[in-house]
Amino acid sequence: MEERYQPEEVEPKWQAYWKEKKLFKVSEDTSKEKYYLLEMFPYPSGKIHIGHVRNYTIGDVVVRYKRMKGFNVLHPMGWDAFGMPAENAAIDNNTHPAAWTYDNISAMRAQLKRMGFSYDWDREIATCRPEYYKWEQWLFLKMLEKGMAYRKESYVNWCEKCQTVLANEQVEQDRCWRCSRTVQQKKLWQWFFKITDYAEDLLVHCDQLPGWPDKVTVMQKNWIGRSVGSQLTFKIHDRDENIEVFTTRPDTVFGATFMCLAPEHPLVETLCLGTSREEEVNAFVQKVSSQERSAAGIEKYDKEGVFTGAFCINPATLEKIPIYTANFVLMEYGTGAIMSVPAGDQRDFDFARKYNLDIRVVVQPENETLDPETMTQAYTGPGTMVNSGEFNGLDNTIAIDVMTDWLEKQGLGKKTISYRLRDWGISRQRYWGAPIPVIHCPDCGVVPVPEADLPIQLPEDANLLEKGGSPLPTLDFFARTTCPACGRKDARRDTDTMDTFVESSWYYLRYCSPRYDRGMFDPEAVKYWAPVDQYIGGVEHAVLHLLYSRYFMRVLNTLGMIDFKEPFSRLLTQGMVCKETTTCPEHGYLFPEETRKIESGKLVCVKCNNDVEVGRVIKMSKSKKNVVDPNELLEKYGADVTRLFSLFAAPPERDLEWNEDGVEGSNRFVNRVWRLVLDWLDKIETGNSKSDDNLEPYTGAASNLKSDPAKALYIKANQTIQKVTDDIDKSFHFNTAISAVMELVNDLYAVDTKTHDSELQAVVLFCLENILLLLAPIIPHFCEELFQRLGKKGSVLECPWPEYRTDSLKTDEVLVVVQVNGKLRSKFTIEADKNEAVIREIALSDEKIKKYIENKPLKKVIIIRKKQTLVNIVV
RNA sequence: GCCGAAGUGGUGGAAUUGGUAGACACGCUAGACUUAGGAUCUAGUACCGCGAGGUGUGGAGGUUCAAGUCCUCUCUUCGGUACCA
Numbered sequence: 001m002e003e004r005y006q007p008e009e010v011e012p013k014w015q016a017y018w019k020e021k022k023l024f025k026v027s028e029d030t031s032k033e034k035y036y037l038l039e040m041f042p043y044p045s046g047k048i049h050i051g052h053v054r055n056y057t058i059g060d061v062v063v064r065y066k067r068m069k070g071f072n073v074l075h076p077m078g079w080d081a082f083g084m085p086a087e088n089a090a091i092d093n094n095t096h097p098a099a100w101t102y103d104n105i106s107a108m109r110a111q112l113k114r115m116g117f118s119y120d121w122d123r124e125i126a127t128c129r130p131e132y133y134k135w136e137q138w139l140f141l142k143m144l145e146k147g148m149a150y151r152k153e154s155y156v157n158w159c160e161k162c163q164t165v166l167a168n169e170q171v172e173q174d175r176c177w178r179c180s181r182t183v184q185q186k187k188l189w190q191w192f193f194k195i196t197d198y199a200e201d202l203l204v205h206c207d208q209l210p211g212w213p214d215k216v217t218v219m220q221k222n223w224i225g226r227s228v229g230s231q232l233t234f235k236i237h238d239r240d241e242n243i244e245v246f247t248t249r250p251d252t253v254f255g256a257t258f259m260c261l262a263p264e265h266p267l268v269e270t271l272c273l274g275t276s277r278e279e280e281v282n283a284f285v286q287k288v289s290s291q292e293r294s295a296a297g298i299e300k301y302d303k304e305g306v307f308t309g310a311f312c313i314n315p316a317t318l319e320k321i322p323i324y325t326a327n328f329v330l331m332e333y334g335t336g337a338i339m340s341v342p343a344g345d346q347r348d349f350d351f352a353r354k355y356n357l358d359i360r361v362v363v364q365p366e367n368e369t370l371d372p373e374t375m376t377q378a379y380t381g382p383g384t385m386v387n388s389g390e391f392n393g394l395d396n397t398i399a400i401d402v403m404t405d406w407l408e409k410q411g412l413g414k415k416t417i418s419y420r421l422r423d424w425g426i427s428r429q430r431y432w433g434a435p436i437p438v439i440h441c442p443d444c445g446v447v448p449v450p451e452a453d454l455p456i457q458l459p460e461d462a463n464l465l466e467k468g469g470s471p472l473p474t475l476d477f478f479a480r481t482t483c484p485a486c487g488r489k490d491a492r493r494d495t496d497t498m499d500t501f502v503e504s505s506w507y508y509l510r511y512c513s514p515r516y517d518r519g520m521f522d523p524e525a526v527k528y529w530a531p532v533d534q535y536i537g538g539v540e541h542a543v544l545h546l547l548y549s550r551y552f553m554r555v556l557n558t559l560g561m562i563d564f565k566e567p568f569s570r571l572l573t574q575g576m577v578c579k580e581t582t583t584c585p586e587h588g589y590l591f592p593e594e595t596r597k598i599e600s601g602k603l604v605c606v607k608c609n610n611d612v613e614v615g616r617v618i619k620m621s622k623s624k625k626n627v628v629d630p631n632e633l634l635e636k637y638g639a640d641v642t643r644l645f646s647l648f649a650a651p652p653e654r655d656l657e658w659n660e661d662g663v664e665g666s667n668r669f670v671n672r673v674w675r676l677v678l679d680w681l682d683k684i685e686t687g688n689s690k691s692d693d694n695l696e697p698y699t700g701a702a703s704n705l706k707s708d709p710a711k712a713l714y715i716k717a718n719q720t721i722q723k724v725t726d727d728i729d730k731s732f733h734f735n736t737a738i739s740a741v742m743e744l745v746n747d748l749y750a751v752d753t754k755t756h757d758s759e760l761q762a763v764v765l766f767c768l769e770n771i772l773l774l775l776a777p778i779i780p781h782f783c784e785e786l787f788q789r790l791g792k793k794g795s796v797l798e799c800p801w802p803e804y805r806t807d808s809l810k811t812d813e814v815l816v817v818v819q820v821n822g823k824l825r826s827k828f829t830i831e832a833d834k835n836e837a838v839i840r841e842i843a844l845s846d847e848k849i850k851k852y853i854e855n856k857p858l859k860k861v862i863i864i865r866k867k868q869t870l871v872n873i874v875v
Numbered sequence: 876g877c878c879g880a881a882g883u884g885g886u887g888g889a890a891u892u893g894g895u896a897g898a899c900a901c902g903c904u905a906g907a908c909u910u911a912g913g914a915u916c917u918a919g920u921a922c923c924g925c926g927a928g929g930u931g932u933g934g935a936g937g938u939u940c941a942a943g944u945c946c947u948c949u950c951u952u953c954g955g956u957a958c959c960a
Contacts, residue, residue, distance in 0.1 A: 004914085221878095222879090227959070246959095248959090248960065303958075328958040328960095345960070348960085420956095539954085542955080648887090648899085649887060651888085654881095654888090659886080659901095662901050662902095665900050665901055668900095671915095735888070736898085741899095743898080746899090819941075822939095866892085872894080874940050
C-alpha cells in the first residue's frame with residue numbers, strides 16, 4: 001500500500017477515464033432539468049494563472065455537484081481570442097497574432113485539462129475563427145438594417161499607444177484599460193451600437209436580478225446614470241434661434257443670470273462670427289481643445305470661459321443674460337449648454353465671482369438669509385422660493401414640478417430624462433479583430449456586405465506595422481473591392497475591426513450549438529440551455545462585458561431571436577487574487593522576489609539600485625508582472641491539492657492575497673484521508689457495502705463519541721452532509737464545507753482501527769463513503785481512486801449526491817450553557833427531553849453558579865432552547 | 876465630493892433569526908516514533924494575570940437578560956465614479 005497519495009499516477013488515470021467514458025459530454029435532454037454554468041472565458045495570454053485556477057475551480061465544483069444532484073449540466077470552455085496583446089506579442093516576437101494565439105490556446109487548454117476541469121471540450125470555441133465571427137458580422141448587418149448600429153463623426157477616446165479608439169467603458173480614470181496611457185479626444189468617423197435605446201430597460205431590470213451581487217447592479221445603475229430634469233428653451237436675443245439646456249433644477253430658473261456653452265457647442269462659432277469677440281472666443285476654444293480632459297487636467301485648470309458677445313432671454317425673468325463658453329461644460333452630457341445659477345451651483349458660483357456676474361438667490365434656506373454680496377458658496381439644499389415672481393413662498397421641491405408645467409405651457413420647457421450612458425463605440429483601428437462588414441463606395445456611400453459574402457475574413461498574410469497601427473488599410477487586396485450595390489471597382493472596405501467585447505457579448509449562446517452553420521445559434525438548443533444559470537467571473541467587468549451582454553440579449557430579443565432579456569440568472573463575482581508588486585521608476589513593474597534588496601533599511605531595485613516604491617498588493621496581471629504560475633504547485637502537489645487549497649483559502653467572493661503557506665495543510669488533509677480510507681480498508685470485513693441499511697437503529701440515538709462512537713459518528717456524518725450540501729448549494733462557501741469534512745475526518749481518527757465491533761465498522765464505512773462523495777466535486781481524481789479501491793464500480797461522479805437523515809442530525813444529549821448576568825459561568829450536559837424547570841433547577845444548584853448568585857436577589861432566569869440551550873440568570 | 880464594500884488571534888478565516896467569539900487550517904511550542912526528517916502522531920496555543928479572575932471582534936456611545944451581529948456618531952482601508960448641470 002502506498003503511504004501517500006500519488007497525483008502523478010492517479011490524476012492522469014482518471015482524466016483518461018473521464019475522457020474515454022465521455023462523462024462531460026452533454027446534449028439537450030428534456031427529461032432532465034438543465035443547468036448551465038459558465039465561467040468567463042479567458043483571453044489566451046499564454047499560461048493560466050492562479051486567478052484562473054480559482055475561478056474555474058469554483059465553477060467546476062458546482063458543476064460536479066449539480067451533476068451528482070441529477071441535473072443535465074452544460075459546462076463549456078472557449079477562448080476570447082481576438083485582442084491587442086496578440087498584436088503586441090507578434091511584433092515583439094516576430095510572429096503572427098494567429099500563430100501566437102493558437103499556440104497559447106494549446107498551452108492553456110493542456111493546463112486546464114491537467115486541472116481536471118469537467119468541460120465538454122467538444123463545444124470549445126475560439127472567437128478568432130471565421131465560423132464564429134461570421135455570425136457576429138451577420139448580426140452587425142442586422143443591427144445596421146434596424147438602425148441599431150450607425151456611423152457618426154464625434155469626439156472619441158483615442159489611445160496613442162494602442163493606436164485605436166476606446167469605448168467609454170474601456171477608459172478607467174482617463175486611462176486606457178489595457179496600457180494605462182492617458183487617452184486623448186479625437187474627432188473621428190466611427191461605428192456605434194445604440195445601447196442608449198435600452199438605457200431605461202437596462203436600468204429598470206437591475207432591480208430584477210436577485211441572483212446578482214448588489215455591488216454589480218449598483219455600478220451598472222450609476223454607469224447608466226439616469227437623472228430626471230427638464231429641458232428648457234432659451235431664445236437667443238436678436239436672433240431667430242434657441243438654445244436648449246438640460247437642468248435638474250428647473251426651480252432655480254429665475255436665478256439663471258448667464259448661460260454657458262461647451263466649447264464644442266456648434267453655436268459658439270456662429271454666435272461670435274464676424275464680431276469683435278470672434279478672435280478671443282476661437283482662441284479660447286482652441287486652448288480648451290488642447291487641454292487634457294482628465295481628472296488630473298481638471299485639477300490643473302481653473303474654471304474659465306469667455307463671453308461670446310451674444311445674449312439670450314431667461315424664459316422666467318425675460319431678462320437678457322450673457323452667453324459664455326466655458327471649459328467646465330461638457331458637450332457630451334445633456335445638451336452641451338447649461339443655464340448658470342450661481343446661487344445654486346458651486347461651479348456657476350465660482351465662475352460668477354471670477355467674471356463679476358450677477359448672483360441672484362432664488363432658494364432661501366430655513367435658518368439663514370443668503371445675501372449675494374456676502375455669500376461664499378452656493379446653496380444647493382432645500383428651501384423656500386424667493387425672487388421668483390408668482391412662485392415666491394413655495395417649497396422648492398414642489399416648485400420643480402410646478403415651474404416645469406408653467407414653462408411647458410409656454411412651449412419653453414419639458415420634463416426630460418438624461419442618461420450618462422452613451423452609445424457604444426465599436427470601431428477599432430486594429431488588425432486582430434473581426435472586420436466590420438461594410439463597403440464604402442464613392443457613389444453609394446456605406447453599403448452593407450451582402451449576407452452571402454460573409455464571413456469577411458481577416459486576411460492572415462499581413463505584416464504588422466512596427467508602430468502598432470493596423471496594416472489593413474494598407475492591404476490593397478483586402479481594402480479595395482467592388483461596390484455590391486453599383487459595381488464600381490474602386491470601393492473600399494471598412495478596414496476597422498470590431499471591439500473584442502462584441503465577441504464576448506454573445507459567446508455563451510454559441511456554446512449551446514457551437515458548430516451550427518445556419519445562424520448564430522440553433523434556436524432549439526438556446527431554448528433548452530439559455531439563459532446561463534450561474535455565471536462566474538471577476539467584478540472588473542461590471543460595466544463592461546456584463547453590461548454589453550445584457551444589451552446584446554435585448555437586441556436579440558427585439559430581433560425576435562430569443563425570448564429572454566437577461567443573459568445570466570445568477571452571477572458570482574469571485575474576488576481577485578492579488579500579489580505584491582514593486583514599482584521601479586526606471587524598470588517599471590518588477591516581480592517582488594527578484595527586486596527585493598534591502599540596503600540600509602531601504603528597498604532598492606536590484607537592477608539600478610534606485611529606491612523603489614514599497615510593494616502594493618494588487619490584482620495579479622501579466623502586465624503588472626505579479627502573476628503566480630500554478631505549474632509549480634501542480635508539479636509538487638497535483639491538481640486536487642491545488643484545487644482544494646484555492647477553495648479552502650477564502651470564500652470565493654473575497655479578494656485574496658496569494659500566499660502558499662497553507663498549501664501544506666491541504667496536502668496534509670488529502671493524505672490524512674488517503675491513509676484513513678486505506679487503513680480501514682485493511683481492517684473492515686468488507687462485503688458490507690449496504691452499510692446504510694445497517695444503520696437504521698441509530699436514528700435519533702443519544703450519543704457521545706467516547707461512550708458510543710458508532711452513534712456519535714453517524715450523527716456527525718449526517719450533520720456533515722447537511723453542512724456541505726448547504727454550503728455548496730446555497731452560499732458557495734467551499735471553505736466551510738471543507739472544514740466540515742475535516743471535522744468528520746478528525747473524529748474518525750479518534751476511532752481505534754483495531755475494533756471488532758461490526759456496528760462501528762459499518763458506521764465508519766458509511767462515513768468514509770460519504771466523505772468521498774462529499775469531496776468528489778472538490779478533489780475528483782482522488783475520490784475516484786479511493787472509491788474504486790473501496791470496491792465500487794463506475795465513477796464517483798455518477799453516484800447520487802448523499803442525502804442526510806433529518807432524524808439523525810441531533811443527539812439526545814444537549815450542552816447547557818449557563819450565564820450569570822450575561823457572562824458565561826458554567827456548562828453541563830443533559831438529556832434533550834428534560835423540561836425547562838429541570839434545567840433551571842440544575843443550573844441554579846450548580847456549584848460554580850452558586851458562588852455568583854449567593855446573597856443576591858434572583859431577578860430573572862431566561863432559558864433559551866434553540867440551536868443552543870442557554871440559561872441566563874439575572875441577579 | 877458622491878456611491879458601495881470591508882475592518883475579528885501572529886496568519887487565512889469560522890460564528891441562520893442577537894444566544895459558548897476564534898470552528899477548520901497555517902504558523903508556533905512541547906512531547907512521541909525515528910539514523911534523520913520539511914513524514915506521522917499526541918498535547919498546547921486570543922490577550923493580561925502565579926492564581927481566583929479580568930479584558931477582548933477598528934473607536935465612542937446606545938438598545939437588550941444577552942451585541943461581532945441591531946441603532947447613532949466616528950476612524951481606517953479597499954473598490955467604483957466624478958466639472959453629469
